[in-house]
Amino acid sequence: MALGRGEVGRLSQAQITRAFPKILSDLERMSLAGAALELVRGTAPVRAADARVFSATVGMLEAFDQAEVARNEMLLAFALRLIATLGFAPRLDMCGRCGKRAPVEKPAYFDPGMGAVVCRDCGGGRLKLSADARARMTACFSGTWAEAAHDAWPKAVFTEARKATVGVLSEHLGREVDLLSTYQ
């Protein structure tokens, strides 16, 4: 892109710098990666060209392209990664009201509206998250989210994590978000 006088740029050369051949040749991969892109579009603030969101999104496409198998867990894991990138990762290690630590080996109540686990003394929350679900969700908050989704999750754990993630997204966006709802 060359900028001449005025504000109109001239595109003199274009190059494809990345290609995702496996995504483009595999319907399952394409569908999951497409849903992830849709999520980025619906979640990231339109006017904030955020380099971290861009980088997480490119990482998502690479992960879907490189994975041996495209799993629903990858879409869920990326949703959590995106939530964390946008700054509203749910608090899973301590009560969102009183700050009491939630023992890592025990299940905890979760309140999507607060985006945090809530201890029994503080009234609990409408969802329950097992220790396994909390550990797996926490692992998704970082750049290594795809590793956390490398293997299939136990079905019950996936369901818990999916409900909590959808709850957080829906509360944050102020509308019902549909994410992998056919995989209860």
Ligand SMILES: [Zn+2]
């Ligand atoms: Zn509490």
